[in-house]
Amino acid sequence: MRNRVVITGLGVAAPNAVGVPSFSDAIQAGRSGISFQPELAELKFSCQIGGIPPVTETIKQQYFTELQLRQLTSSGVIYGVIAGLEAWQNAGLSIATxxxxxxxxxxxxxxxxxIDKIRESIYKVDAGQVRRLGSTAVVQTMASGVSAYLGGIIGCGNQLTANSSACATGTEALLLAYERIANGYAKRMLAGSCSDHGPYMWGGFDAMRVMPYQFNNSPEKASRPLSATASGFVPGSGAGALVVESLETALERNAPIYAEVLGGHLNSGGQRRGGSMTAPNAFAVKRCIQKAMEEAAIQPSDIDVIDGHLTATIKDSAEVTAWCEALGRRGADFPYINSLKSMVGHCLSAAGSIECVAAVLELHDGFIYPSVNCEDLHPEISAMIAPDRIPQQLIRKNINVIAKANFGFGDVNACVIFKKFQS
Structure with missing residues (x-):
């Protein structure tokens, strides 16, 4: 018999807030974390805006020693450690001795x-200064660097690993952790993802011309999921983390329970049937959603809110089409649907985990955050679902079930089903 799995801790470093209390306030207020980035303008980027978490030196000092801070140049490591440790502390868990x-x-x-550390290392190696790389060059650049940092701080003795599936990374990490606990291989797992910020991270996307350039003077209006005037995704960065735990151990220690993870599904479209390295196979997206519901043992009618991937690109209407077909629901019968990217931009590999934190907060605290900047709904979307299904103001409402999905480069998909906890 599989274990029931619950969320007992949350942590976040997002472009519009650092720390769960501030983040909850920000998403309820519809507050943007997107701003003009002078460095991008100096480097002649077309898109000169982005979302960077407001991590102050005071915040850093709460999580790192002075020696660590002198050595750290990886923003992803900083964001990941902050989010991960906040989630662990939020869950009321102790540090192993x-x-x-x-x-x-x-x-x-x-x-x-x-990536900034990689750039620094390349220059030093090319200059014959390999001995000046420092002792942390490897751990700041290896894919499992955040897991390694957190594992050492917390003292974890179970599986310690990293995953990478483009924009689906964070939701995939959560589902991998869920499976380990459901099958009895661990009692609790810290699941999350992070992304660096800056020109070396975002330059490739600017070259692809998938980011907006019309809003450099009005950054907060730039990220426009579901909108007729959406013109590309705004780059973001940060980290999100969730403590995933067996219900039995959570109850034993009287832990806070934010939500239950009913199940989910991971798949790939195989870059077939219209899918490619950068475009999803629509059939695979629909299948991922349907399989997630099947594995969570729910009906389409049970879903109250969809926390979408919705990047503010031409693929938004295709995503809504997939949800309509997968659920068999349209018009006024469609669930509420929103996109956190309207406030924080597309945080790339961190997107799924930050958005999962937002979805769990909605479920636990009884609200639906607004999907801002979509006052001019895309006509293809408004033809499928009733406009009031896309909240443009905060809605206070008890929610029972949320479906959260992310779809990434490489034609990979992840969908998880959260439910309000009931004993």
Missing amino acids: DEPDWESGIVFGTGLLG
Whole structure:
């Protein structure tokens, strides 16, 4: 018999807030974290805006020693450690002392970690200064760097790993952790993902011309999921983390329970049937959603809110089409649907975990955050679903079930089903 799995801790470093209390306030207020980035303008980027978490030196000092801060140049590591430790503390969990905690593990993903450190290292090596790379060059750039940092701080003795599936990374990490606990291989897992910020991370996307350039003077209006005037995704960065735990151990220690994970599904479209390296196979997206419902043992009518991937590109209407077909629901019967990217931009490999934190907060605290900047709904979308299904103001409402999905480069898909916890 599989274990029931619950969320007992949350942590976040997002472009519009750092820390769960501030983040909850920000998403309820519809507050943007997107701003003009002078460095991008100096480097002649077309898109000169982005979302960078407001991590102050004071915040850093709460999580790192002075020595660590002198060595750290990887923003992804900083964001990941902050989010991961906040989630662990938020769950009321202690730090292992002499013996590793054999029942606790970590799955913390990323796309590309420590790109600024990689650049610094390349220049030093090319200049014949290899001995000046420092002792942390490897751990700041290896994919499992955040898992390694967190594992050492917390003292985890179970599986310690990293995953990487482009924009689906964070939701995939959560589902990998869920499976480990459901099958009894661990009692709790810290799941999350992170992404670096800056020109070396975002330059390739600017070259692809998938980011907006019309809003450099009005950054907060730039990220426009579901909108007729959407013109590309705004780059973002940060990290999200969730403590995933067996219901039995959560109840034993009287832990806070934010939500239950009913199940989910991971798949790939195989870059077939219209799918490619950068475009999803629509059939695979629909199948992922349907299989997630099947594995969570729910009906389409049970879903109250969809926390979409919805990047503010031409694929938004295709995503809504997939949801309509997968659920068999349209018009006024369609669930509420929103996109956190309207406030924080597309945080790339961190997107799924930050958005999962937002979805769990909606479920636990009884609200639906607004999907801002979509006052001019795309006509293809408004033809499928009733406009009031896309909240443009905060809605206070008890929610029972949320479906959260992310779809990434490489034609990969992830969908998880959260439910309000009931004993």
